[in-house]
Amino acid sequence: MDPILDVQNLSIRYGGAPKPAVRDVSFTLGHERLGIVGESGSGKSTVGRAIMRLLDTATITADRMQFEDVDLLAATEAQMLKIRGKRMSMILQDPKFSLNPIQRCGHQISEAYRTHMKCSKAEAKARAIEMLEQVHIRDPERVYDLYPHEVSGGMGQRVMIAMMLLTSPDLVIADEPTSALDVTVRLQVLQILDGLVRDKGIGLIMISHDLNLVRAFCDRVLIMYAGRLVETLDAKDLDNARHPYTRGLLAAQPRIGGSRAPLPVLEREASWVNPQEAV
Amino acid sequence: MMKPLSIHNLSVSFGAVQVLHEVSLEVAAGECFGLVGESGSGKSTILRCASMLNDSWSGTVEIDGRNVREMPVRDRCRTLQMVFQDPYGSLHPRHSIRSALEEGLRVNGIGDRAERMAQAMRDVGLPVDFLDRYPHQLSGGQRQRVAIARALILEPDLLFLDEPTSALDVSVQAEVLNLLVRLQKEKGFTYLMVSHDLAVVDHMCDRFAIMQHGHIVEILSREAITQGTATQPYSRELIGASLEYERAV
Ligand SMILES: Nc1ncnc2c1ncn2[C@@H]1O[C@H](COP(=O)(O)OP(=O)(O)OP(=O)(O)O)[C@@H](O)[C@H]1O
Numbered sequence: 001m002d003p004i005l006d007v008q009n010l011s012i013r014y015g016g017a018p019k020p021a022v023r024d025v026s027f028t029l030g031h032e033r034l035g036i037v038g039e040s041g042s043g044k045s046t047v048g049r050a051i052m053r054l055l056d057t058a059t060i061t062a063d064r065m066q067f068e069d070v071d072l073l074a075a076t077e078a079q080m081l082k083i084r085g086k087r088m089s090m091i092l093q094d095p096k097f098s099l100n101p102i103q104r105c106g107h108q109i110s111e112a113y114r115t116h117m118k119c120s121k122a123e124a125k126a127r128a129i130e131m132l133e134q135v136h137i138r139d140p141e142r143v144y145d146l147y148p149h150e151v152s153g154g155m156g157q158r159v160m161i162a163m164m165l166l167t168s169p170d171l172v173i174a175d176e177p178t179s180a181l182d183v184t185v186r187l188q189v190l191q192i193l194d195g196l197v198r199d200k201g202i203g204l205i206m207i208s209h210d211l212n213l214v215r216a217f218c219d220r221v222l223i224m225y226a227g228r229l230v231e232t233l234d235a236k237d238l239d240n241a242r243h244p245y246t247r248g249l250l251a252a253q254p255r256i257g258g259s260r261a262p263l264p265v266l267e268r269e270a271s272w273v274n275p276q277e278a279v
Numbered sequence: 280m281m282k283p284l285s286i287h288n289l290s291v292s293f294g295a296v297q298v299l300h301e302v303s304l305e306v307a308a309g310e311c312f313g314l315v316g317e318s319g320s321g322k323s324t325i326l327r328c329a330s331m332l333n334d335s336w337s338g339t340v341e342i343d344g345r346n347v348r349e350m351p352v353r354d355r356c357r358t359l360q361m362v363f364q365d366p367y368g369s370l371h372p373r374h375s376i377r378s379a380l381e382e383g384l385r386v387n388g389i390g391d392r393a394e395r396m397a398q399a400m401r402d403v404g405l406p407v408d409f410l411d412r413y414p415h416q417l418s419g420g421q422r423q424r425v426a427i428a429r430a431l432i433l434e435p436d437l438l439f440l441d442e443p444t445s446a447l448d449v450s451v452q453a454e455v456l457n458l459l460v461r462l463q464k465e466k467g468f469t470y471l472m473v474s475h476d477l478a479v480v481d482h483m484c485d486r487f488a489i490m491q492h493g494h495i496v497e498i499l500s501r502e503a504i505t506q507g508t509a510t511q512p513y514s515r516e517l518i519g520a521s522l523e524y525e526r527a528v
Pocket residue numbers: 014015017021038039040041042043044045046047093415416417418419420421446447448
């Protein structure tokens with residue numbers, strides 16, 4: 001089957017930055033759940049935003065960046081406007097601050113829906129409330145009328161997910177979509193995302209620091225360190241990772257019932273930017 | 280100096296909706312106390328009220344026996360600092376990181392500013408030259424660390440931490456948690472910390488409260504997580520789900 005997304009040798013440099021934030025990143029995405037794990041600041045969100053073409057101040061180079069029939073390196077902004085939010089969606093890392101602060105949350109969901117679908121305002125509102133309910137927001141009618149600063153961290157994340165669900169895209173890039181959710185609600189939301197991959201055949205990129213989540217929820221995992229892709233693994237093999245950064249990560253995770261000794265920290269080494277050779 | 284925190288019958292409503300119902304908890308001097316529970320249950324609201332960012336509430340909050348409502352703002356800032364759940368929102372978009380950190384030092388008349396700022400950046404694992412960046416030029420986790428540095432640099436007695444490490448990879452999380460533990464031991468900091476990660480709570484906290492719908496369901500000691508001694512149905516559900524989650528999502 002053709003991949004949904006094919007990225008080859010993607011490099012990204014922010015305007016004025018001394019060195020690229022992302023360097024030579026290559027991967028393909030099928031109808032699967034692909035996790036991206038990595039150091040804070042290693043370029044995960046930057047990769048996501050480049051695919052969405054949300055970086056206007058950065059220089060992007062790649063040998064190939066293809067989304068279905070769209071060449072993302074050549075597409076015009078007019079084309080992107082039709083694709084973004086409809087065929088590909090990104091759940092941004094700071095949801096409450098990606099929303100318009102002076103518009104009610106629910107209104108933003110129904111307006112986003114109406115940009116891509118023909119329907120009445122009342123119909124869009126009903127659909128939006130339905131989606132808020134689906135992401136397990138208690139009291140969706142009240143939350144529909146709240147401004148972004150009036151919702152909790154986890155409610156903001158779910159507002160973004162509801163917005164994405166309404167337009168049923170083929171590609172979803174979820175940047176830390178569940179970090180502010182309690183475990184019970186998190187599992188419910190993951191089930192919804194899982195359903196999209198299984199039943200609708202979407203491709204899902206899941207950027208996350210949560211190793212438990214990535215191990216059990218994703219099919220494959222990319223590990224990023226200092227702007228590079230240093231290791232690619234089947235998620236079930238995460239615990240057998242070989243790259244020293246990945247191994248350090250696994251060791252640094254606190255565990256329930258673990259000792260209270262200081263957590264192991266990384267002694268970072270310059271050689272870590274080299275990818276782990278497949279063996 | 281080590282200072283205890285006491286929250287008594289804290290209730291809050293927004294319009295017709297009551298979001299906190301007579302919440303009471305005591306944090307001993309030098310203790311790390313956890314707040315966990317359902318998303319939307321009122322955890323951040325407790326921190327916002329007890330720190331007087333929101334002052335429309337009823338009940339009493341005392342730090343070391345002093346009513347927070349009667350503390351002069353400057354006193355309160357020196358005593359109590361907060362790390363917000365959404366670091367983007369708490370950093371001014373047009374202020375560099377340097378001015379964000381310097382502001383508190385200046386307002387409180389603290390000297391040695393350059394050295395303190397550099398040390399604070401190193402403490403949270405950021406390059407010192409990031410002082411000249413603006414919030415939008417940082418990654419999510421880097422912004423979070425700036426927020427932590429800004430709170431620590433004032434050396435408060437009491438720190439409110441709202442999901443301080445949920446945006447950090449576990450290696451940086453380990454560095455930040457180790458730093459918080461060290462400061463607690465060396466300077467006697469008292470922490471009230473919100474987290475969804477019971478492994479973090481178990482590592483850091485002596486006791487924690489479980490919240491649902493604006494109520495404290497139960498206050499437990501950390502041993503309750505592994506020994507299964509929680510008595511309330513929601514506590515048992517949440518702890519059970521977390522244990523399962525750690526094994527497999
Ligand atoms: N607008 C910008 N200008 C200059 N540098 C930037 C800009 N945005 C991000 N950066 C830098 O690019 C690097 C990658 O950032 P990115 O947000 O992609 O990291 P990340 O992997 O998502 O990290 P996190 O897990 O902390 O969110 C970081 O070092 C960051 O400081």
